[in-house]
Amino acid sequence: MYLFMHRKDLRGYDLRAFDAIRRRGGEGVHLFVVDPALADHQRLESHSGRTFLRALARLVADYNAADRKLHLLYGDPAEIVEALLLAMPIAGFVAQADFTPYALRRDSRLRAACERHGRGYKIYDDALLIDLADFGQFAKRTEPYKVFTPFYRMWLGYMRQCYAPSGTARLADLHTVRKLDSGIENRYRLPADIASRLAAAARMNAHAESPLEQLASFAEASVADYSDRRDDYAVDAGSGLARWLNHGVLSPRIAYETALDRDGAEAWIRQLAWRDFYLMQARQNPDYFAYEHLLDLSGLSDAYFDAWAEGRTGIPVIDAAMMQLRETGELPNRLRMITAMFLTKNLRCPFTKGEAYFRHMLADYDNTLNRGGWLWSSSLGYDASPYFRIMNPVTQSITHNPSGSYIRRWLPQLAHLPDKTIHQPTPEAIVDLKRSRALAIEAYRGILRPSVGQAVPPEE
Numbered sequence: 327m328y329l330f331m332h333r334k335d336l337r338g339y340d341l342r343a344f345d346a347i348r349r350r351g352g353e354g355v356h357l358f359v360v361d362p363a364l365a366d367h368q369r370l371e372s373h374s375g376r377t378f379l380r381a382l383a384r385l386v387a388d389y390n391a392a393d394r395k396l397h398l399l400y401g402d403p404a405e406i407v408e409a410l411l412l413a414m415p416i417a418g419f420v421a422q423a424d425f426t427p428y429a430l431r432r433d434s435r436l437r438a439a440c441e442r443h444g445r446g447y448k449i450y451d452d453a454l455l456i457d458l459a460d461f462g463q464f465a466k467r468t469e470p471y472k473v474f475t476p477f478y479r480m481w482l483g484y485m486r487q488c489y490a491p492s493g494t495a496r497l498a499d500l501h502t503v504r505k506l507d508s509g510i511e512n513r514y515r516l517p518a519d520i521a522s523r524l525a526a527a528a529r530m531n532a533h534a535e536s537p538l539e540q541l542a543s544f545a546e547a548s549v550a551d552y553s554d555r556r557d558d559y560a561v562d563a564g565s566g567l568a569r570w571l572n573h574g575v576l577s578p579r580i581a582y583e584t585a586l587d588r589d590g591a592e593a594w595i596r597q598l599a600w601r602d603f604y605l606m607q608a609r610q611n612p613d614y615f616a617y618e619h620l621l622d623l624s625g626l627s628d629a630y631f632d633a634w635a636e637g638r639t640g641i642p643v644i645d646a647a648m649m650q651l652r653e654t655g656e657l658p659n660r661l662r663m664i665t666a667m668f669l670t671k672n673l674r675c676p677f678t679k680g681e682a683y684f685r686h687m688l689a690d691y692d693n694t695l696n697r698g699g700w701l702w703s704s705s706l707g708y709d710a711s712p713y714f715r716i717m718n719p720v721t722q723s724i725t726h727n728p729s730g731s732y733i734r735r736w737l738p739q740l741a742h743l744p745d746k747t748i749h750q751p752t753p754e755a756i757v758d759l760k761r762s763r764a765l766a767i768e769a770y771r772g773i774l775r776p777s778v779g780q781a782v783p784p785e786e
């Protein structure tokens with residue numbers, strides 16, 4: 327008997343582990359642990375928490391549809407796994423890789439429990455489209471790529487020659503154990519409020535397109551225009567699939583395979599390569615989750631953070647974006663870049679404050695990709711935006727939404743303004759864009775000097 331634990335792979339198809347289990351045969355306990363350290367009350371109330379519950383409800387539905395059993399427990403994963411190892415004849419533990427600092431600590435405890443009891447411990451990594459070890463050999467490199475463009479060139483070559491297609495094992499091919507040790511079931515039972523939230527999430531799913539249907543509609547109707555329309559944030563021409571990819575409800579391989587032969591799909595597939603680029607960094611750049619400890623950010627301040635978060639900066643596109651984010655949990659990529667750069671640069675706030683805020687607010691929150699976006703915006707990490715190239719939110723607004731329709735929608739109090747003036751800072755603006763830009767360049771030059779050899783700013 328094996329123990330299979332779902333984590334960021336909340337689906338019942340295309341998992342390398344399922345292919346391996348089917349080859350080997352035998353029955354297994356399939357488990358998802360709701361970890362209170364990750365799913366506290368506040369998180370479950372948030373946009374990102376609701377997405378998590380919907381993703382989990384989809385997984386439960388997949389198991390039910392295949393007439394297979396998924397056990398849902400609540401508690402500390404390492405403690406639960408150890409209890410199961412002691413109570414049941416489990417030969418080995420199988421799960422999906424995860425590389426955030428919390429996940430690494432959790433997994434070292436899980437591995438230690440398996441070792442203590444002489445059981446196997448096997449981890450698969452289905453999150454990326456490339457197999458990192460194989461990719462390293464293909465590229466003849468021992469060091470990870472630090473710049474996206476050469477990474478992407480190599481990535482395209484690898485995908486053409488070495489891509490391993492999606493797997494074929496389905497839940498129905500596996501044999502799941504129906505009954506757990508009853509003591510364990512009682513001790514780690516899902517609290518009633520989480521069970522009822524999960525039931526509500528299942529009802530929401532029942533009225534929505536499934537992620538696979540959403541992918542099919544996007545590939546059919548929108549992927550061809552993606553390149554031209556991606557930055558038109560008033561429309562948001564994105565696929566909206568990030569939330570399902572991040573929880574593993576949607577397999578990235580199926581996403582890639584569905585888009586591959588479509589006209590004009592290159593631009594969208596390039597975004598999947600960006601995703602791989604950040605996931606690679608989380609695995610291979612030891613500083614990825616530690617820049618705030620390696621650099622001196624003490625000259626920055628969170629004095630303006632609340633005004634930013636509450637949409638009270640007086641810079642219309644920023645305030646409109648923060649309203650959209652708060653109300654819906656949605657924010658198109660360009661607006662994430664503009665708002666993140668404004669917070670970290672013009673308002674000189676440590677990126678960690680914005681990163682933490684997005685954690686609760688984004689419906690598609692993912693710890694690795696969110697960090698990637700914040701590192702990029704604050705000029706930290708591999709291939710970040712150069713510290714002296716600071717987006718001007720007014721110029722961005724004029725360029726990407728000249729009519730100002732986006733601002734009118736989210737800030738109705740400005741709706742009466744003509745197209746020409748609607749983008750401009752209001753008289754109450756909390757910073758002067760030009761002066762704050764100059765101060766940000768000074769501040770980040772100082773922060774980055776010891777570690778990053780970026781060139782000096784060009785003459786204005």
Ligand SMILES: Cc1cc2nc3c(=O)[nH]c(=O)nc-3n(C[C@H](O)[C@H](O)[C@H](O)COP(=O)(O)OP(=O)(O)OC[C@H]3O[C@@H](n4cnc5c(N)ncnc54)[C@H](O)[C@@H]3O)c2cc1C
Binds near residue numbers: 572660692
């Ligand atoms: C400050 C900041 C924070 C971000 N936080 C998150 C986050 O928490 N979760 C998240 O999934 N993405 C994050 N992103 C990346 C990007 O904004 C979202 O992936 C994208 O907007 C999701 O919309 P979509 O599903 O319509 O993607 P599409 O535009 O349809 O793109 C397809 C897929 O490619 C990937 N992708 C797209 N853009 C990027 C990118 N810039 N970097 C890496 N992968 C990308 C995503 O998996 C996405 O689903 C962040 C970006 C910034 C600048």
